[in-house]
Amino acid sequence: MATEFFHRCSQIIFFVLGSSVAAHPLSIQGVNTSQYEIGKQSIGREKEHREILENRLDVNILHSDFHSIMRFEVLQPSAYSYIFDEGLKKWSMGFEAENIAVTVGDFQSIFGRGLILNLVEFPDLQLQNTLEGLKLGLSANRGSISLISGRDTRSKERPSVDFIRGVWGTTYPSQWVTVGGGYIRAENAKREFQLYGMQIDLTYRFLELGMDIGRKSVRDKIEKKGWAGYLFGSFLHGKWSVQAEYKNYKFPDDEFSSYYQPPSVLAESNIQLVAREETLLNPGDDVGANLVLRYSPSLDSFFALGADLSSSHGDKFWWPHYRDNDLSFFYRSNYSVNAYYRFKGDFSFNGSFSILREKLEFGSPVNLWACAIIPSYRIDSIQSVEFRGEVKAISFGNNSNYDWLTSLTYNSTLPNVSANFSIEKSRYVVHEKAEIKVAGELRWGLGSFHDFTIGYGSFGGGRRCALGTCRLSPPFRGFKGQLTSRFGG
Amino acid sequence: MKTLLILITLILTLFQVGTRSLLADEKQILPSFKGRDLGNRLVEVEKLLAKGPVLITFWATWCAPCLREMEKIEVLYEKYREKGFSVIGINQDVIKSRAELRTFVKTRHISFLIIMDRERKLGNLLHITALPSTFLIGKDRHLYFFRTGYREGDEKILEKKIVEAFSDYSKK
Numbered sequence: 001m002a003t004e005f006f007h008r009c010s011q012i013i014f015f016v017l018g019s020s021v022a023a024h025p026l027s028i029q030g031v032n033t034s035q036y037e038i039g040k041q042s043i044g045r046e047k048e049h050r051e052i053l054e055n056r057l058d059v060n061i062l063h064s065d066f067h068s069i070m071r072f073e074v075l076q077p078s079a080y081s082y083i084f085d086e087g088l089k090k091w092s093m094g095f096e097a098e099n100i101a102v103t104v105g106d107f108q109s110i111f112g113r114g115l116i117l118n119l120v121e122f123p124d125l126q127l128q129n130t131l132e133g134l135k136l137g138l139s140a141n142r143g144s145i146s147l148i149s150g151r152d153t154r155s156k157e158r159p160s161v162d163f164i165r166g167v168w169g170t171t172y173p174s175q176w177v178t179v180g181g182g183y184i185r186a187e188n189a190k191r192e193f194q195l196y197g198m199q200i201d202l203t204y205r206f207l208e209l210g211m212d213i214g215r216k217s218v219r220d221k222i223e224k225k226g227w228a229g230y231l232f233g234s235f236l237h238g239k240w241s242v243q244a245e246y247k248n249y250k251f252p253d254d255e256f257s258s259y260y261q262p263p264s265v266l267a268e269s270n271i272q273l274v275a276r277e278e279t280l281l282n283p284g285d286d287v288g289a290n291l292v293l294r295y296s297p298s299l300d301s302f303f304a305l306g307a308d309l310s311s312s313h314g315d316k317f318w319w320p321h322y323r324d325n326d327l328s329f330f331y332r333s334n335y336s337v338n339a340y341y342r343f344k345g346d347f348s349f350n351g352s353f354s355i356l357r358e359k360l361e362f363g364s365p366v367n368l369w370a371c372a373i374i375p376s377y378r379i380d381s382i383q384s385v386e387f388r389g390e391v392k393a394i395s396f397g398n399n400s401n402y403d404w405l406t407s408l409t410y411n412s413t414l415p416n417v418s419a420n421f422s423i424e425k426s427r428y429v430v431h432e433k434a435e436i437k438v439a440g441e442l443r444w445g446l447g448s449f450h451d452f453t454i455g456y457g458s459f460g461g462g463r464r465c466a467l468g469t470c471r472l473s474p475p476f477r478g479f480k481g482q483l484t485s486r487f488g489g
Numbered sequence: 490m491k492t493l494l495i496l497i498t499l500i501l502t503l504f505q506v507g508t509r510s511l512l513a514d515e516k517q518i519l520p521s522f523k524g525r526d527l528g529n530r531l532v533e534v535e536k537l538l539a540k541g542p543v544l545i546t547f548w549a550t551w552c553a554p555c556l557r558e559m560e561k562i563e564v565l566y567e568k569y570r571e572k573g574f575s576v577i578g579i580n581q582d583v584i585k586s587r588a589e590l591r592t593f594v595k596t597r598h599i600s601f602l603i604i605m606d607r608e609r610k611l612g613n614l615l616h617i618t619a620l621p622s623t624f625l626i627g628k629d630r631h632l633y634f635f636r637t638g639y640r641e642g643d644e645k646i647l648e649k650k651i652v653e654a655f656s657d658y659s660k661k
Contacts, residue, residue, distance in 0.1 A: 058616050113586050486635070
């Protein structure tokens with residue numbers, strides 16, 4: 001009832017603010033993105049035909065301490081799970097002064113490192129778990145407190161509405177100590193759960209320490225309880241550093257798991273250069289530990305050596321590449337060496353080598369080794385070329401496969417043009433036939449605030465860095481064009 | 490009711506937008522904001538702008554072009570910081586603690602200010618759709634430089650704009 005009340009109030013305030021636009025000078029800024037795609041998009045193992053014409057307009061209206069954010073979407077055809085309403089897709093309005101911030105409408109919030117509450121939005125991936133309701137933040141010199149109350153914005157597509165309420169406080173006794181703690185409660189027609197948690201970050205000379213710990217109880221016909229903890233530590237001295245992490249995650253399963261997330265760390269010993277998957281301390285793991293030793297002789301270079309151990313029970317994993325069944329206990333170990341070095345002049349080199357082994361409770365172990373080399377060469381002051389080569393070997397039971405990826409990127413800053421060409425051989429599931437994927441993209445800037453991109457081919461999804469830019473995008477095969485314009489004053 | 494609200498607000502918004510120039514050569518004004526750096530100190534853009542131009546760059550630990558750009562920005566920061574030039578790196582990682590980010594930044598010898606924006610409040614305020622996104626603002630929060638992405642040679646254009654922004658500070 002409370003969230004309905006705030007919903008109605010905010011609609012009225014929104015209308016009044018909108019009406020006053022003509023009367024009072026406001027700052028209006030935004031981005032408009034027009035996009036056309038025709039091809040196939042990967043949804044799990046299926047490929048769906050996709051032809052869309054989409055326009056997304058993000059507008060901020062700012063006036064003194066008030067702000068309003070709106071997103072309008074027009075989509076043809078409207079057939080996607082995320083975009084279930086055309087028109088006003090996202091809205092919020094708020095007030096922010098010295099010590100107080102109020103937001104009404106759609107909002108995101110993270111408590112701690114996400115272990116207690118993790119509400120985020122990735123519009124390009126069409127993923128979100130934001131709430132619609134009220135968020136109140138109070139801050140002072142040495143601390144802050146955040147209160148939230150709202151309902152799940154995806155409720156229109158689900159049989160029951162999830163309501164979430166929570167509070168999180170953080171204090172900074174000194175610039176080197178952060179202590180936080182809080183609580184959330186979520187409920188729907190069938191079930192409720194509560195999460196208590198705390199977070200501590202400490203710095204002492206060369207040492208950094210971080211800890212998250214949480215306790216969860218789920219009430220249905222019976223009550224289940226569990227806890228989770230995460231520790232991070234690092235030691236830095238001169239050009240050397242050591243990082244270590246440990247996680248023990250024993251929260252009981254439930255349907256509310258999208259609102260929080262156990263810490264998932266992208267340790268550099270593997271992620272950036274080799275596989276696109278997040279291999280270390282995977283969110284599906286119950287217990288894990290990770291250690292990275294790094295040497296950085298200069299600003300332009302580093303060498304790293306890493307090792308990870310983790311284990312998991314149940315159907316929580318993110319690597320459909322390696323298995324077909326969904327219920328197993330597995331023990332994973334990963335060792336890697338990573339290097340990045342820039343030679344004086346025009347040549348730089350990235351290299352990485354990784355070995356991973358998974359031992360299953362039933363079935364054959366999975367072995368993977370992966371190697372990547374990425375040399376790049378600067379031709380002159382406006383042109384550069386980067387070559388990327390990756391090789392992965394996977395064995396699972398009687399299956400052994402090799403995947404390779406190469407890409408060539410040409411960049412030019414005059415006349416503000418970038419081009420990218422890539423060729424890749426890979427598969428989605430280990431027993432499938434590997435596909436050769438070819439893709440090319442061209443991007444040029446039209447003035448300072450307009451950007452035009454066209455691409456054709458088969459593009460990998462997730463975090464993609466190409467043409468000097470990184471975005472989150474779904475996997476796609478076909479043709480796409482996009483024009484992005486910023487405006488405002 | 491909802492449709493009517495949308496329609497009215499859209500019409501009024503377009504009215505305001507239509508009265509302003511949408512051409513790229515009009516200098517945009519960025520909104521002011523504040524946040525806490527990795528040492529829990531409050532960072533206010535207005536106070537930094539009183540001393541000199543401010544470079545704001547949105548980045549993430551997994552974004553390789555962002556890290557290459559930050560190396561170049563660090564060089565410019567070391568060159569112009571004594572004159573009052575400031576840099577704020579706004580981190581867009583979702584799940585990172587201050588401790589982890591401090592380690593990441595220190596091992597890369599980055600000395601400029603870093604603010605965490607896990608809830609994408611600043612990212613939404615400035616409409617960040619790709620990384621890196623870099624803004625150079627000067628007097629009266631006017632925008633002197635904006636670029637999405639990093640390409641070799643961008644730092645040379647950026648340095649020229651920093652010098653131009655400084656020259657406007659010396660004018661009354």
